[in-house]
Amino acid sequence: MKLGYRIYPTKRYVSQEIVRAYSEIPTSIISDGMEKMFAMDSKIRPFHPKPMVAGHAITIHCPPGDNLVLQKAIELAEPGDVLVLNTGGDTSQAPVGEIVVSNCIRRGAVGLVIDGAIRDSDILPTLTIPVFAKGVTHRGCYKDGPGELNVPIACGGIIVRPGDLVVGDSDGVVIVPHEEAEGLLPKLINMVEKEGKLLEQIRNKTVDRSWVDQELLDKGYTF
Secondary structure: OOOOOOEOOOOOOOOHHHHHHHOOOOHHHHHHHOOOOOEOOOOOEEOOOOOOEEEEEEEEEOOOOEOHHHHHHHHHOOOOEEEEEEOOOOOOOOOEOHHHHHHHHHHOOOEEEEEOEEOOOOOHHHOOOOEEEOEEOOOOOEOOOOOEEOOOEEEOOEEEOOOOEEEEEOOEEEEEOOOOHHHHHHHHHHHHHHHHHHHHHHHHOOOOOHHHHHHHHHOOOOO
16 A cells, blocks of 8 residues: 555444443543553643543544545544544644534544644534644645545654544543553542542541651651
8 A cells, every 4th residue: 555545444442331431530540540651742632611532543644734534534433433633733724623523523423633723713612522632723724635544643742543542631632552441441440439539538637648758758858
């Protein structure tokens, strides 16, 4: 196949039950559970009042200023998919606006993540699925190609592969490698429960904070 013109089928590795479980876990805990190594650049932020999303990655690689292959990705999308788009971090042109997002909704996609810009920024927050992006510009894209679909890409400083689990909320986006999603889940559930107990202790003023002084002493501090 010719480089720059490859289109592969979409892939799904994670069960819908696992996806639903991740949709109830904050990205902060998921990120901590993976040693903070799989969080996207904080510049990629949500443009939606309710940005919680979890789904299977459809990966798209478009050159800056072009969204031809993104149009094909929309038609391959199935319910539960998240379109993840690498445009090289360019924010001078917007590959995504109201028409693109509306077509994604038509196909049942649950979100979009763009290492680039959007337009129609007053309308996108009113639509039913969240979009995460770096910025806003009114300047649109051409549809000339090249571009690739369902290949490994870089987005927000993180490698994303077709079928990886994409989770986003108000804090940003984290990528869970698809082969780790099921095995990681018990650890994350335990972290959620542990944090809930800690917050309850803080509210009840029964929290033990002696670890702070001990940590400082262990590192050689004097006070």
